[in-house]
Amino acid sequence: MLKLSNNVAIQDWELQFTQIRAQGAGGQNVNKVASAVHLRFDVLHSTLPPFYKERLMALSDQRISKEGVIIIKAQTFRTLEKNRDDALRRLKALILEAVKIEKARRPTKPSKSARRKRVDEKTRKGKTKALRGKVQL
Known part of the structure; x- marks a missing residue:
């Protein structure tokens, strides 16, 4: 459950995560691309007010x-869990x-x-700045 405010939350069943592997992934970014996530959220059929x-x-x-479908793509991190958390954070910020x-x-005016x-x-x-470094007797 993604809590938006005291009385508004998005239920887990409303969120659809899809693990994406881009075409032609190779080289150093294989792990990063393999853990990419697309978060799909249907606004019109949700329980939002x-x-x-x-x-x-x-x-x-x-x-x-x-x-009314929001699709958020997250592939910044190497792990699937961190990408899911990032997508949820961005969905919450958007809403x-x-x-x-x-x-x-x-x-x-003041x-x-x-x-x-x-x-x-x-x-x-x-005054205190002007006295810095000065020797006082």
Whole structure:
């Protein structure tokens, strides 16, 4: 089970892993290519909340097809388990990126006390920097 938040999780049966071996694998990268993984996740037929599904389908990402299938390819590591973990981590990051809502913040200027504090701090740092290496009697 891949936990996304306190009340949202993806069940193991919704994830399909396929071990891929690329054509013409040879030389030094044989082990790396042999442990490549494709993770397939069907958004429309998943147990995700409707809000998550809508936001995922609206996201413009080449890993998401028009039919609502996400395919993540992982072949960075030499072991199958690490590639699976990497694919799960990237799927989680993709879903959380889709549902993240930015807070509307209005630009504010620093208060008078904050400006004064910053000037005092810079002055203090400047004085101690100027005294470095100087012998004090």
